[in-house]
Amino acid sequence: MRYPISFWLLLCATVACRPEARAQNTQSQPALPVCEWCGAAEAPTELGHTLRLGAPKEPGERLVVTGRVFEADARTPAADVLLYAYQTDITGEYPRRGGETGNGLRHGALRGWLRTDSDGRYRIETIRPAPYRDRSTAAHIHLTLTPPGDAEGWLDDPVFSDDPLLSARDRDDRGVVMPQRDAQGVWHVVRTLLLSEIRR
Numbered sequence: 001m002r003y004p005i006s007f008w009l010l011l012c013a014t015v016a017c018r019p020e021a022r023a024q025n026t027q028s029q030p031a032l033p034v035c036e037w038c039g040a041a042e043a044p045t046e047l048g049h050t051l052r053l054g055a056p057k058e059p060g061e062r063l064v065v066t067g068r069v070f071e072a073d074a075r076t077p078a079a080d081v082l083l084y085a086y087q088t089d090i091t092g093e094y095p096r097r098g099g100e101t102g103n104g105l106r107h108g109a110l111r112g113w114l115r116t117d118s119d120g121r122y123r124i125e126t127i128r129p130a131p132y133r134d135r136s137t138a139a140h141i142h143l144t145l146t147p148p149g150d151a152e153g154w155l156d157d158p159v160f161s162d163d164p165l166l167s168a169r170d171r172d173d174r175g176v177v178m179p180q181r182d183a184q185g186v187w188h189v190v191r192t193l194l195l196s197e198i199r200r
Contacts, residue, residue, distance in 0.1 A: 042102045091125065138166045158175050
């Protein structure tokens with residue numbers, strides 16, 4: 001059933017277009033951080049060098065990402081560097097579990113933080129992410145680094161050498177990692193990170 005234009009004008013004048021109605025709509029939409037990929041500002045205070053993304057029973061094949069972070073000389077371990085990671089689930093989505101705030105509204109529930117230890121080491125326990133549903137992008141994990149006293153920056157995403165969606169350009173990136181499966185069926189990859197790789 002179609003309503004006459006006069007009906008919609010009356011509705012707008014009485015309810016939908018009132019300033020207070022617009023204010024309520026605005027208030028129901030939380031403001032997102034300006035930086036779409038950032039996460040350092042939301043990090044907890046107390047952090048170790050190991051991070052678990054998702055619940056222990058998160059669906060998917062187990063994956064452990066380990067490595068070390070080095071200064072620009074590629075030899076000196078970078079200690080106390082804040083690392084932020086987020087990724088898709090097995091459906092290729094950034095899943096929400098409820099209660100997300102800040103960039104969690106963009107990045108979903110599979111996200112978290114750690115700080116490198118005195119030897120620059122880090123460890124992420126997670127699942128193998130899936131490519132986006134439209135298959136436009138190979139599976140990857142987003143990483144940012146924030147050195148002590150410096151600004152947050154992003155790096156080439158770890159992508160998997162066995163992913164058929166990898167393009168020739170992807171395979172030239174430093175982010176390509178070679179997954180290997182252990183006897184328990186857990187995938188392992190190693191990604192060495194350099195502070196000189198940070199982009200802002």
